[in-house]
Amino acid sequence: MEYLALPPGLVTTTTAALACGVQPATIRDWVRRGLLTRCGGTPKRPIYRLQDVLAARDAPKPSRMGQRNADHAA
Template identity: 65%
Template sequence: MEYLLPPIGTLTTSMAAMSAGVQPATIRDWVRRGILTRCGGSPKRPLYRVADVEAARYAAKPTRNGQRGVNAA
C-alpha cells in the first residue's frame, strides 16, 4: 500500500522523483550509488528526507567509463 500522506518532511519514491524532476528509477539509482539515503519506511516503500532529495538533485554525480554523454579525453 502506498502512503496517502507520508510523515512531515519525508517523501515517497514517486514524490521524491517529482520533486527532483527525474524518474523514480533515477531515485532508486541514486540510492544504489550512495548519492541518496533512505530515512525510513519499508524495503518496498522507502521514505526520503526532503533536504536529502534536494541535496542529491544538485550533487555532482560520479560517471562510469563508456557512459553516454561523457566526453572521452
C-alpha cells in the first residue's frame, strides 16, 4: 500500500524512480551504495527528499569490476 499523501518535496521509492527514469531497484541500490538517504517512512515503505533523489541521479557513479563502460565500448 502506498501513502495516501506526503508533504511536498517527499517521494516514495516508486515515485522517485519515475522522477529519475529508472527502476525502483535502482533507487534501492543508490541507498545501499550510500548515494541516497531515506528521510522517513518505514523499512518497507521508505520516503526520500526529492532534492536528494535528483542529486543521487546526477552524482557520478563508481564503476564496478566487469561493468561495461561507454568509454571502452567496442
